Amino acid sequence: MSDQYNIKAEEVEYMPFLLDMSRQDVIRIIVSGVMAGFVTIASFLAMKSWIFGPILCGEGVTGCSDVTLYSTSIALLIGGILGLIALTYSKTYRPMFIVLGSALSLWGLNFVLADVAWYFAFLFSMVIFALGYLVFGWISRIRSFILASTLAIVLIVVSRLIL
DSSP states (O other): OOOOGGOOOOOOOOOSSSSOOHHHHHHHHHHHHHHHHHHHHOOOOOIIIHHHHHHHTTTOOOOOHHHHHHHHHHHHHHHHHHHHHHHHHHTTTSSHHHHHHHHHHTTTTHHTTTTTHHHHHHHHHHHHHHHHHHHHHHTBBBOOHHHHHHHHHHHHHHHHOOO
């Protein structure tokens, strides 16, 4: 055999299982989650009260039961876009992973918060979104995307069973 196929490693570099996350990264993720939770619940309540409620709950209209569903869908989309912009602006690792995981796992939250006082809904939504962003931000640190995705899917299924 010739020497051209003999490959020797001069230096082996250790790759950690998790990427590093500084305290500033954690604070940015939490703040992004709080902002997304605030915008989500604010847009949900506004659309439920001022847009879809009057349109779908008028006289002779049979779609009044769908007001919460439509408001939730659009509110999560608006909050997710804002959260994605905030996470991208703060240079967070895998921001779309965090936003999608949080949005899918918290999909039924507005159905739970639809009939509570508005101040409690705001507080609870901001705290839960911050925790959701933080959990999926931590999962996104896993270097293997397949392992991170599998763990996220399991967590989403468990949270969907709870909500």
